[in-house]
Amino acid sequence: MKICDYCRTAIYWDDESALRAGNKSLDLPLSARFKVGASGKLKKESFRVLGRLVYAHDTGTWNEWYVEMQDGSILWLSEDEGELFLEKPFTLTGPVPPFDDLKPGMEIALGPKIGVVEEIGEARCIGGEGEIPFQVEIGETYRYADGAGQDGSFSFGLEYDAGTGAPRAFIGRILELKSAKSSPEDKTAPESRVGLIIRCPSCGKPYEGARVSTTEMVVCEACGAGLDLTEAQAKVVGKNEDPEPLFTFPVGTPLTFDKVQYEVMGRLLYDEQEGTKHYRTFEYVLYNPDAGYLWLSEERGHFTLSSPFHGSVAIPPGIKPKQKVRVGQDTFKFYEQGTQSLKWVDGALPWRAVVGESTHYVHLVKPPECIDREKTGREIELFRGRYVSPEEMQAAVPKGRRIPSRGGVYSCQPYIPYASLVGLWKIACVFLILNVLLLTYSCTSEKKTAVLHEKITYDQYSKEHLTQPFAIKQDGTILRLAGHAPLKNSWLALDFAVVNAGESVVSEFSGDASYYYGTDSDGSWSEGSSNFSSYFKIKKAGTYKLLVHATGGSGINGPPMKEPIQISLYSDVTISWYFFIPLILAGLMTFAEPLGRLIFEARRWQQVAEDDDDD
Numbered sequence: 001m002k003i004c005d006y007c008r009t010a011i012y013w014d015d016e017s018a019l020r021a022g023n024k025s026l027d028l029p030l031s032a033r034f035k036v037g038a039s040g041k042l043k044k045e046s047f048r049v050l051g052r053l054v055y056a057h058d059t060g061t062w063n064e065w066y067v068e069m070q071d072g073s074i075l076w077l078s079e080d081e082g083e084l085f086l087e088k089p090f091t092l093t094g095p096v097p098p099f100d101d102l103k104p105g106m107e108i109a110l111g112p113k114i115g116v117v118e119e120i121g122e123a124r125c126i127g128g129e130g131e132i133p134f135q136v137e138i139g140e141t142y143r144y145a146d147g148a149g150q151d152g153s154f155s156f157g158l159e160y161d162a163g164t165g166a167p168r169a170f171i172g173r174i175l176e177l178k179s180a181k182s183s184p185e186d187k188t189a190p191e192s193r194v195g196l197i198i199r200c201p202s203c204g205k206p207y208e209g210a211r212v213s214t215t216e217m218v219v220c221e222a223c224g225a226g227l228d229l230t231e232a233q234a235k236v237v238g239k240n241e242d243p244e245p246l247f248t249f250p251v252g253t254p255l256t257f258d259k260v261q262y263e264v265m266g267r268l269l270y271d272e273q274e275g276t277k278h279y280r281t282f283e284y285v286l287y288n289p290d291a292g293y294l295w296l297s298e299e300r301g302h303f304t305l306s307s308p309f310h311g312s313v314a315i316p317p318g319i320k321p322k323q324k325v326r327v328g329q330d331t332f333k334f335y336e337q338g339t340q341s342l343k344w345v346d347g348a349l350p351w352r353a354v355v356g357e358s359t360h361y362v363h364l365v366k367p368p369e370c371i372d373r374e375k376t377g378r379e380i381e382l383f384r385g386r387y388v389s390p391e392e393m394q395a396a397v398p399k400g401r402r403i404p405s406r407g408g409v410y411s412c413q414p415y416i417p418y419a420s421l422v423g424l425w426k427i428a429c430v431f432l433i434l435n436v437l438l439l440t441y442s443c444t445s446e447k448k449t450a451v452l453h454e455k456i457t458y459d460q461y462s463k464e465h466l467t468q469p470f471a472i473k474q475d476g477t478i479l480r481l482a483g484h485a486p487l488k489n490s491w492l493a494l495d496f497a498v499v500n501a502g503e504s505v506v507s508e509f510s511g512d513a514s515y516y517y518g519t520d521s522d523g524s525w526s527e528g529s530s531n532f533s534s535y536f537k538i539k540k541a542g543t544y545k546l547l548v549h550a551t552g553g554s555g556i557n558g559p560p561m562k563e564p565i566q567i568s569l570y571s572d573v574t575i576s577w578y579f580f581i582p583l584i585l586a587g588l589m590t591f592a593e594p595l596g597r598l599i600f601e602a603r604r605w606q607q608v609a610e611d612d613d614d615d
Contacts, residue, residue: 002051002131028054028127033079033177034065036130042077042086042175046070051130055123058377060216060351066132074133076170078157081350082214082292083308085155087172096167099143099160104380107150107312110171115156116312117147120378148174148310151328155310174310177292200225210252210265211348212287219266219346226345228352240344240355245269248298248404249284251347255296255396257305257388262286262294266347270359272340281340285349293350295383301403302410303393304370306385313373313382315362321608325364332364332371335411336608363411370412387412409603421593428589435583442574451479452546452569458562461550466499469543470569478537478575481546483567487515487530490554490561497547498538505547509534535575 031052034040039048047067054061062080069075078085093111099120106117124141143160145167155174158167198207200220207218207227218227224240249255253264266285271278282298295306313327315334323334339360345353357376364371368387373380387410388396393403417425452470472479485492491514498507511534517526538544546569552560 028052028129031063031079034063034077042067042069047075047077049130050074051128051132053128053132053136054126056126057121057123058352059379061126066130075172079214081308082177082287084175084177085157085172086175087155087157087170090156090169090171092167092169096158096169098165099145099167102145104375104378108147110156110169113154113171114150115147115154116150116310117145118310118380118382119146120144150312152309152311177290198227198229200227209348210263212265212289214350215265215348216350217352218348221346224346226352226354240346242343244346245280245282245344247282247284249397254398255284255286257286257294257392257396260288260291262288262291264347266345266349268342268353269344270340271343272338274338279340285347295385296388297385298404299410300408301406302413303388303403304385304410304412305388306370306372306383309382309384311382313362313364313371315373321605327364327371330366332366332369335363335365335370337362365412367412368414385412387414409600411604413604415597415600417593417596421596424589425593428586428592431582431586432590435579435586439576439579439583442576442579448480448570449572450568451571452567454568455564455566456548457564458560461494461548461565462560464547464549467546467548467567469545471543472538472541472571475540476537477541477571478535478573480533480535480570480573481511481567482531482533482570483511483513483565484531485513485563485565487513487528487563488561489516489518490514490552490558490563491528492532492550492552492563492565494532494548494550494565496534496536498536499545499547501543506544507536507538509536535573 034049034052036049036051039046041047047069050066050068052066053064055064060081062078065077065079067075067077073088076087078087090110094109096108096110097106102117102120104117104120107114108117109115122141122143125136125138127138128136142162145158145160146156148155152174155172157170159170160167198218200207200223205220205222207220209218209221211218211229216229218229219225219240220227226239247267247269249264249267251264251267255262255264263286264284265287268283268285270281270283272281273279280299284296284298286294286296288294293307297304297306311328313325315325315337316323319325319334319337321334321336325332325334337360339358342353342355342357342359345355360375362373364373370385370387372383372385374383375381390403390406397403451472452467454467456465456467481496483494492512494511494513496509496511497505500506511532513530513532514528515526515530516528517524519525546567548565548567550565552563554561
């Protein structure tokens with residue numbers, strides 16, 4: 001098949017007869033990337049462009065370039081919404097579902113490989129150019145299904161014959177835009193704007209905004225009508241009825257990400273209603289001639305940057321927030337799903353977007369990454385994105401333009417602790433380690449030298465008793481008093497005084513002990529202790545005695561049991577519990593940063609958790 005370069009008529013060569021003329025091809029837009037007759041490279045493989053066919057479907061058009069590789073093989077290079085697919089015919093070794101049984105997201109066997117159906121529809125050939133290695137009727141409509149492998153490692157297409165219903169299969173790989181280039185002298189130079197005049201059929205005003213060779217739809221700036229550009233003349237497919245929303249970026253705004261400058265080509269506003277609440281998402285379609293398209297989403301001052309990807313994302317029925325979902329080798333968490341409606345669109349888009357159409361979405365997160373699965377009609381699209389920090393977003397916009405402040409915590413927003421919390425956490429860790437070492441040292445280095453052992457009877461301590469003298473050799477000595485009484489359902493209250501050689505009291509302190517036990521319906525029980533202890537300090541070296549006085553009782557108000565007490569005094573002791581207070585405080589301080597993270601995560605999931613509770 002050959003398209004006449006002069007009159008655009010399709011000419012066929014029939015082996016049994018002479019040339020046959022067919023329908024006339026529409027005038028096709030110039031491509032910024034390829035041109036019939038151009039040569040170039042697909043990665044390291046040379047190719048030459050033989051011809052092109054253009055197909056129209058429900059939401060736009062796509063190009064199929066027929067290229068001859070350096071080894072003489074003919075391959076199909078499809079260009080659709082800024083993505084490239086290099087495919088060749090594939091012989092099916094087993095049955096595939098009939099067209100009417102296909103559903104988006106369905107897995108089908110393609111020989112040893114498993115493919116996932118992404119798009120189902122009907123396409124009409126609207127024209128072509130150059131040489132085509134088979135016959136295609138201009139205006140012919142056929143049914144098709146496109147998809148990719150479960151891991152996105154390959155692409156495939158199925159074309160169903162209108163007469164027999166049997167499919168033809170094509171399989172290949174997905175290419176990056178920058179990996180396929182034509183020689184500069186042979187291709188049409190990339191254009192950021194196309195000069196062909198488009199006049200709005202609704203109001204008659206010419207469209208003067210930006211568009212590129214892959215633009216499928218523009219919106220009239222005067223009346224808000226959406227203009228489908230896939231036919232010979234622009235056709236109105238929808239209209240903005242609401243007032244223009246307060247977009248942050250006008251169409252034409254340059255934005256720079258990863259050192260690549262993009263231009264805002266189109267803008268969309270999506271609305272999701274839950275009861276009386278409305279959730280609005282602004283979306284900007286960004287374009288760069290060499291890098292293709294990116295999607296910038298804005299919600300409550302938060303921004304994410306996404307691009308299409310291919311693969312399988314299986315969402316089980318009844319899924320709940322935080323439930324894990326495998327995506328290739330990665331694990332994401334389910335955040336939410338719902339249906340959003342397109343409320344506004346303007347600028348130039350690589351697909352046909354109609355105000356009022358609904359999209360069902362599933363949102364997965366692995367901060368700072370996210371995945372969105374969107375289903376519109378009979379097409380499923382996957383987008384993988386990342387959170388854009390305020391600093392990166394501010395650096396991306398032109399100087400002098402301010403981005404809006406953020407509200408709340410976004411679904412894939414990464415947790416970045418405050419510098420003060422990080423500093424506090426580091427200091428707390430140092431103090432925690434230091435006090436653990438001091439506590440360990442105080443427990444292991446204690447000598448515990450005995451300076452007094454004495455048994456005191458009830459008759460002695462009930463009338464006040466002075467112990468035997470004990471000597472203190474160093475000023476500021478800390479002593480530990482340890483005592484025991486054989487208590488049985490009784491108690492003791494003890495008062496102590498340190499008396500010097502001149503019989504003057506230099507220090508006073510007290511202590512108590514109680515011990516009760518018994519049985520009840522739950523068995524045996526006990527509480528309290530027969531032991532008691534106290535620390536005290538003697539400022540000056542010398543000889544001292546301990547004055548002891550105690551009272552006691554049994555039961556609640558019973559008489560004293562007259563138990564003897566045994567006391568001991570020890571020097572060379574350390575008060576280990578002194579380190580417990582700073583140890584506890586330092587331990588609590590180490591939880592400041594994890595607590596901040598916990599609060600942040602609670603805020604992240606609060607909205608969907610509340611929605612899930614309502615359900």
